[in-house]
Amino acid sequence: MNSTELLADAFGRIQEVVHDAVDGLTAEELAFRVDEGANSVGWLIWHLTRVQDDHVAEVAGTEQAWTAQGWDARFDLPFPAGAIGYGDGPDDVAAVRVSSADLLTGYHDAVYENTVRHVRELTDDDLDRVVDKRWNPPVTLGVRLISVVSDDLQHAGQAAYLRGLLMRRR
Numbered sequence: 001m002n003s004t005e006l007l008a009d010a011f012g013r014i015q016e017v018v019h020d021a022v023d024g025l026t027a028e029e030l031a032f033r034v035d036e037g038a039n040s041v042g043w044l045i046w047h048l049t050r051v052q053d054d055h056v057a058e059v060a061g062t063e064q065a066w067t068a069q070g071w072d073a074r075f076d077l078p079f080p081a082g083a084i085g086y087g088d089g090p091d092d093v094a095a096v097r098v099s100s101a102d103l104l105t106g107y108h109d110a111v112y113e114n115t116v117r118h119v120r121e122l123t124d125d126d127l128d129r130v131v132d133k134r135w136n137p138p139v140t141l142g143v144r145l146i147s148v149v150s151d152d153l154q155h156a157g158q159a160a161y162l163r164g165l166l167m168r169r170r
Helices: 003-022 027-031 041-060 071-075 090-095 101-120 141-169
Strands: 130-132
Touching: 003 041, 003 101, 003 141, 027 041, 041 101, 041 141, 071 101, 130 141
Parallel strands: none
Antiparallel strands: none
């Protein structure tokens, strides 16, 4: 297995957890928060997908699926189109009301397809390309992609945990 196959596999695992976390949840369950300061399943999955979409589109030099495929209009959230959830407070989290699990997985699947298409075209040498000079040391493409995988898996795991709490309440 080479590096890009490994990355594609990692993003596929995220996709599996995303689908499992939201499968069969109602709009109310997707918006459930254990308290006013907590995240919801809907916000967590929207956010992790927005981060992946934003970061991968940037390094690929493409438009995000969010705007290119009209997901921003379908979600109809009260945020600017470029919002990804970073730094959101409790009111912002509460504003992410998703009509269905299918909407979340549809957007995530579109981002996954874009991600895997880009990742499969990379070589090991590409992973050493500097993509962000604002850090010391500068961030390479490989580090950026692993950062996205790490962040997404953490949020997907949080969503899966919340799903477990919701299932106990049924």
